Amino acid sequence: MNQLTAQAHSRVSRSDKRLIALGMWRFMLVALALLLSLGFTQVAVAQADPDREMTTAAPGITADQWRQVRSGETGPNYRDSRYDSNYSLINASGETWRQIRNRWVSPFGMIAIGGTAALITLFYLIVGRKHLEAPRTGRKLLRWSLVMRALHWTVATLFITLALTGLNLLLGKFIFRTLFGDAFWAWMIAASKVLHNYLGPIFGILLVVMLVSLIKENIPKKHDWVWFKKGGGMIGKQHVEAGFANGGEKAWYWLLASVGVLVIASGFVLDFPNFNQGRDTMQWANIIHAVGALGLTAVSLGHIYIGTLGTEGALEGMTTGYVDETWAKEHHSLWYEEVKDQTVSEEEIAARKSSSGSGEPSATRTS
Structure with a gap:
C-alpha cells in the first residue's frame, strides 16, 4: 500500500514538473514577443516622428560642416544622389528659401487675406448693400452668353479650389495639423497636393481662354x-459712366492678365520639374507663385463681394445671363445706350427657353 502511494506521488510530481516547465517556456515566449513588439513600436514611432527620424538617420550638423558646405568644400560625402547635380546635400539656398517662405510670405499673405476680409465685413456693416436707385422695369438685356457663363463659373470654381488647397499646403501645418491631428491633416495635405497639381494646369488654360x-x-x-x-x-x-466693363472690373481683368499669368507660369515650372530646371529656379518659382496667388486671393474677395452680396442685381447677370434695364442704366450707362433697343420682357425670355432651351436669341454675343 505504501509502495503504491509512493508511486502515485512520484507520477504526480513528474506531471507537476512538466506543467511548471511548460509554463516557464510559455512565459519566456510571451516575454520575447513583448520585447520584439516593443522594438517594432519604437521603430514605428521613430518613423512617425520626423525629428526623431532625422536624429537617428543623420547626426547633428556642426558649425564647421556648415562652413565647409557654404565655402564649396563639399566633397563626395555631401553630394546628393540626383543625376548630374551640382548641389550639396546640405543646401544653403534651400534654407534661405525656407526662411522667406515661412517668415515672410506665409504670415504676410494671411494678413493680406484676413485684413481684406475684415475690411469688406466692416464696409458691409457700415455702408451696406448698394441697392438700385430706381424700380426695376422688368425689361431685360442679355449680358453674358451661356458659353461665357459656363467658362466663368468653371474658372471661378477652380480658382476657389486652388486657393483653398494652396492655403492648406502653405499654412496647413501650422493651423489644421494643430486642430485635427496628424492623421486627418495627412489626408488633407495629400488630397490638397493632388488637387492643386492636377487642377492647376486646367485652370491656367481656361483662364487664358x-x-x-x-x-x-x-x-x-x-x-x-x-x-x-x-x-x-x-x-x-x-x-459715374461706364461701358460694358467699369474701371474696377477692368482693373481685376488686367490683374489676372499680369499677376495671374505669372502665377500660372510659375505653377507650370513647379508642376513639371522634368524640364531640367534646377533647385534655385524651383525655389524662386515657389516664392513668386505663393506671393502672386496670395495677392490674387485677397483681391478676389472684393470681386466676389461686389458681384454677389454687395451690389443688387449683379449676380443675376452671371446666373441667368440677363440684367434688368435699371441695373444697366445705373452701372453701365454707356453700354446701355449701345444695346437699349435689344431689351426683352421676361415673357419673351421664358418663351425662348421653352423653344431653344437656353433663353438666348439665336445669334448672341459672347460677352
Missing part, C-alpha cells in the same frame, strides 16, 4: 479714370 475672349471689353478708356476718381460712384452724388 477667358482673358483672350474678354480683352476687347477691357481695353482702358478715358471714362475709366473718372470712374476711379469718383470711387465707382461712392464719392459725390454724380452718376
Whole structure:
C-alpha cells in the first residue's frame, strides 16, 4: 500500500514538473514577443516622428560642416544622389528659401487675406448693400452668353479650389495639423497636393481662354479714370459712366492678365520639374507663385463681394445671363445706350427657353 502511494506521488510530481516547465517556456515566449513588439513600436514611432527620424538617420550638423558646405568644400560625402547635380546635400539656398517662405510670405499673405476680409465685413456693416436707385422695369438685356457663363463659373470654381488647397499646403501645418491631428491633416495635405497639381494646369488654360475672349471689353478708356476718381460712384452724388466693363472690373481683368499669368507660369515650372530646371529656379518659382496667388486671393474677395452680396442685381447677370434695364442704366450707362433697343420682357425670355432651351436669341454675343 505504501509502495503504491509512493508511486502515485512520484507520477504526480513528474506531471507537476512538466506543467511548471511548460509554463516557464510559455512565459519566456510571451516575454520575447513583448520585447520584439516593443522594438517594432519604437521603430514605428521613430518613423512617425520626423525629428526623431532625422536624429537617428543623420547626426547633428556642426558649425564647421556648415562652413565647409557654404565655402564649396563639399566633397563626395555631401553630394546628393540626383543625376548630374551640382548641389550639396546640405543646401544653403534651400534654407534661405525656407526662411522667406515661412517668415515672410506665409504670415504676410494671411494678413493680406484676413485684413481684406475684415475690411469688406466692416464696409458691409457700415455702408451696406448698394441697392438700385430706381424700380426695376422688368425689361431685360442679355449680358453674358451661356458659353461665357459656363467658362466663368468653371474658372471661378477652380480658382476657389486652388486657393483653398494652396492655403492648406502653405499654412496647413501650422493651423489644421494643430486642430485635427496628424492623421486627418495627412489626408488633407495629400488630397490638397493632388488637387492643386492636377487642377492647376486646367485652370491656367481656361483662364487664358477667358482673358483672350474678354480683352476687347477691357481695353482702358478715358471714362475709366473718372470712374476711379469718383470711387465707382461712392464719392459725390454724380452718376459715374461706364461701358460694358467699369474701371474696377477692368482693373481685376488686367490683374489676372499680369499677376495671374505669372502665377500660372510659375505653377507650370513647379508642376513639371522634368524640364531640367534646377533647385534655385524651383525655389524662386515657389516664392513668386505663393506671393502672386496670395495677392490674387485677397483681391478676389472684393470681386466676389461686389458681384454677389454687395451690389443688387449683379449676380443675376452671371446666373441667368440677363440684367434688368435699371441695373444697366445705373452701372453701365454707356453700354446701355449701345444695346437699349435689344431689351426683352421676361415673357419673351421664358418663351425662348421653352423653344431653344437656353433663353438666348439665336445669334448672341459672347460677352
